[in-house]
Amino acid sequence: MNTTVRQVVVELCRATGMTTVFGNPGSTELRMLRDWPDDFRYVLGLQESTAVAMAAGHALGTGRAALVSLHSAGGVGHALGAVFNASRDRVPLVVVAGQQSRALLPLHPFLGADEPTQFPRPYVKFSRQPERAADVPAAFAEAHRVAMTHPRGPVFLSVPEDDWDRETEPVAPRTVHGGYGAAPDALAQLAAALDESERPALVVGPAVDDERAVREVAELAERTRAAVWISPLSGRSGFDERHPYFQGFLPPVADQLAARLAPYDLVVALGAPLFTYHVHVAGPPLAAGTELYHLDCDPGQAAWLPVGTSIVTTLRPAVRALAGLVRMSDRPVPPVRAVAPPARRGPDISPELLMDLLGERLPRDTVLVEEAPSHRDALHARLPVRAEGGFLTTGSGALGWGLPLAVGRALAGGGRVVCVLGDGSALYSVQALWTAARHRAPVTYLLLDNGGYGAVRALGHRIGVAPVPGTDIAGIDFAALAASFGCPGGAVERPEELPAALDRVLSLGPDEGPTLLRIRVPADDSPLYEPWAR
Known part of the structure; x- marks a missing residue:
């Protein structure tokens, strides 16, 4: 035949x-x-x-x-x-x-x-x-x-x-075992630098989660008593955000990033494009006296970094080997990260209140998908991610990713997915709700509606462009729009209504298909990338 x-x-x-x-x-x-x-x-x-x-x-x-x-x-x-x-x-x-x-x-x-x-x-x-x-x-x-x-x-x-x-010949399947290790002398050099360091820090990038090296990185942090940060605008988590050594998220602005890392004499970036900036600010990438090592499997990324020593390697075997080379440190442990104060209650639903309530309700193993640029600081400050593979977002910034990404992740199995997204982001790919409904994808969408492109307005405010034309998109009934695609939709306007509404949509089982809850939040023109704690 x-x-x-x-x-x-x-x-x-x-x-x-x-x-x-x-x-x-x-x-x-x-x-x-x-x-x-x-x-x-x-x-x-x-x-x-x-x-x-x-x-x-x-x-x-x-x-x-x-x-x-x-x-x-x-x-x-x-x-x-x-x-x-x-x-x-x-x-x-x-x-x-x-x-x-x-x-x-x-x-x-x-x-x-x-x-x-x-x-x-x-x-x-x-x-x-x-x-x-x-x-x-x-x-x-x-x-x-x-x-x-x-x-x-x-x-x-x-x-x-x-x-x-057309006719052709069969092609036999082949297996290529991926991964390659670092040169032993390079890891030995880094281990010696960690042992001699007085104030080391690890910067965890998305590749840690991608390469399933989360446990190995935690072991390295505990052996070296290193502070742990997550790289700017990371598309993954890669570290338990309730771990006592976790310090927070690096900002995508050069002077702020350098200031966060200035207290450390040695920084080890793991699978992180460390110098990911969103706005230009003049200044050196790192403060004087901060030495950088960078481990990643991408030789192209290693080549363009402006400073530091790069080791081209897959992460899991390299970090495991590194943890075996360093001494168990007796240096002081990193300070405990400050906890965001409870959100103030007011007449409107604030993003901070929503994140507080989600933090109380989401099980540890929930997969959280995010595309709400206006509210990402509030999410990071109040909704810690703990599970490997538990946080997904865009690491590059092209909108329309989160809503359909959550559909595909839900269809892959593993329980219900929760997707937090903004109204502007949702409109890039809202038709994916039809696919979610058709395949009964177990996704709970929490849509924060601030009536426009809040992140763009905030960035405009930061650089002195205000008002910004073309950033208002009010007047859309997202609950009705979702329902028209076959996805049950609801809406909540008042803070006192929010806890019960969240309990309802978060209690759905993996066989109950998608749902969308539109949550009205006030517009906010405050500058972007100004976290609650500096």
Whole structure:
């Protein structure tokens, strides 16, 4: 029996665990979808960027690459903001886009993609349109291996529509054991520096959570009695935020970040793009007298850091080895982080009150997805994350990620997901509520409605641009909008109504599907990145 490209790719998907496919089909994908396997699930996103974000949530939940099917040219263009997020957050995705028939390509056809491999760059690790139909399965298998090799990330494959029915040879699945260790002398040098340090600190980046090195980092912190910070605008947590050594979150502003780290003579950044800034402020990246070591699996990131000594390595084996090399320290333990005072009660629901109430109600193992830029400081100050993999957000800032990311993460299993998002963020990808309802994804959405793009207004205030035009989006009935997509919606306006409303939506079980609670909060024009405690 002759074997087609489609049949071989289907078997590769089974072998790699990619039997849940996220996509938005178009004419150039129809032949790929012929004879759809009974053991595969197609998760429809009503816009391509939501399909990519849902796939990313699924990949983060399963630890495996997720498969995304996009339409040629325009569909890939729609998805690129989400591909950008997946790249910066190191999410392994295999993105397969349709392309017009090979015979039509010289004629620049309708819906054809010109130079398709260039379109998603530089935000994919691999980008290819195979020269022959027979080469598609081998390219597919290579793309998957590249996506899953550290530093993990999205890859792209363009497949002309007539390739799927062509004959080809089977491709045997292969295993590539990822990960590589640091040079022993480099770790020994760092261990000696930690032993000699008087005031060390660790900066935990998103790669700690991605590489499942949370326990190893905690052991290293306890052996060295190092203070622990989380890197600026991290897309993950990576450390138990109720641990007594935890100090907080570094700000994405150069002078503030340098000031936070100035008390330490040695800083060890673990999987962290440490110098992630949002606004420009002149000044050195670190104060004089602060030495930096940086461990990460990405040689590109190691190359662009402006200061410090970088060790290119995967984190889990390196941190485990480092903890075995350092002496058990008797230096004073770090000071205990100040606790935010209880939110003041007023006539309106403040974000601080909401975070306090959530902190009292969320079980430790709840997966929390966040995309509420105006209220992220309040969330970090009052809603500590404790579980490995328990916090997901965008580490790059392209909005529209959180709402569909939560759908994909919920479909990956593991219990109910809680997603805290702003009204502005939600409107980038609100159609993902339809997918959540259709698949009964166990997600509780808490939508903070301040009537506009509060983060943009706050940043404008900070740099002297006020008022900022185009930042008001009041007048949307989010509960009704959610209900129109099949997702039950409710609303709460008064502080005294909030506890009961939260109890209701947080008590839903994993089989009860999605729900959305719109929470009215006042507009706030205070400057961004001014946490409650300096």
